[in-house]
Amino acid sequence: xxxxxxxxxSELKKFLLIGAxxxxxxxxxxxxxxxxxxxxxxxVIAQHMVDGFLPSFMxxxxxxxxxxxxxxxxxxxxxxxTIYVCSGxxxxxxxxxxxxxxxxxxxxxxxxxxxxxxxxxxxxxxxDFETMGVILTxxxxxxxxxxxxxxxxxxxxxxxxxxxxxxxxxxxxxxxVANIKVSGINEIIETIREFCE
Numbered sequence: 001x002x003x004x005x006x007x008x009x010s011e012l013k014k015f016l017l018i019g020a021x022x023x024x025x026x027x028x029x030x031x032x033x034x035x036x037x038x039x040x041x042x043x044v045i046a047q048h049m050v051d052g053f054l055p056s057f058m059x060x061x062x063x064x065x066x067x068x069x070x071x072x073x074x075x076x077x078x079x080x081x082t083i084y085v086c087s088g089x090x091x092x093x094x095x096x097x098x099x100x101x102x103x104x105x106x107x108x109x110x111x112x113x114x115x116x117x118x119x120x121x122x123x124x125x126x127x128d129f130e131t132m133g134v135i136l137t138x139x140x141x142x143x144x145x146x147x148x149x150x151x152x153x154x155x156x157x158x159x160x161x162x163x164x165x166x167x168x169x170x171x172x173x174x175x176x177v178a179n180i181k182v183s184g185i186n187e188i189i190e191t192i193r194e195f196c197e
Contacts, residue, residue, distance in 0.1 A: 012080040013040035015129045019115035021048040021138025023165030041196045043083040046113040058085040074103035086113040091121035111142045119146025123153045131155035138169035148177045
């Protein structure tokens with residue numbers, strides 16, 4: 001399935017990537033509900049979840065959001081002012097001066113979605129877009145290496161402190177990711193609000 005959206009390249013100036021696992025849906029909902037209308041920012045969310053539940057998660061995010069929330073679909077041109085929810089193996093690619101999603105189903109032994117893959121795919125574009133990578137609550141370490149790639153390429157990165165609901169992914173991010181900012185969830189929400197303005 002593909003979609004086409006009208007986007008002038010100059011409109012998209014900022015990119016926010018959020019990765020989360022266990023405990024993430026509620027925190028992501030708080031973040032999305034706190035945002036004012038986005039003008040030049042796109043947000044891409046990778047929340048570990050079974051495929052069948054992702055559309056309802058997307059709808060829940062959209063219910064109280066001031067911004068459009070939709071699924072990241074294969075071949076979809078990325079639009080400023082839109083929040084995307086990923087599934088499977090979602091990557092961001094460039095064609096000419098525009099960004100698109102490349103999306104494939106996740107293998108059975110892989111995370112759904114794969115946060116590392118998503119973050120890594122954007123690491124080459126950080127010179128062209130003001131970029132923030134966020135690692136939230138979760139078991140394991142998915143997204144940590146991808147977030148480190150973003151940081152090493154100039155992106156601002158942030159993760160939760162030891163008070164995260166599940167301090168697995170954040171604790172690994174605090175150890176591995178270069179120059180990562182560590183904050184409580186309320187401070188992270190405020191940092192994201194400021195970034196998106």
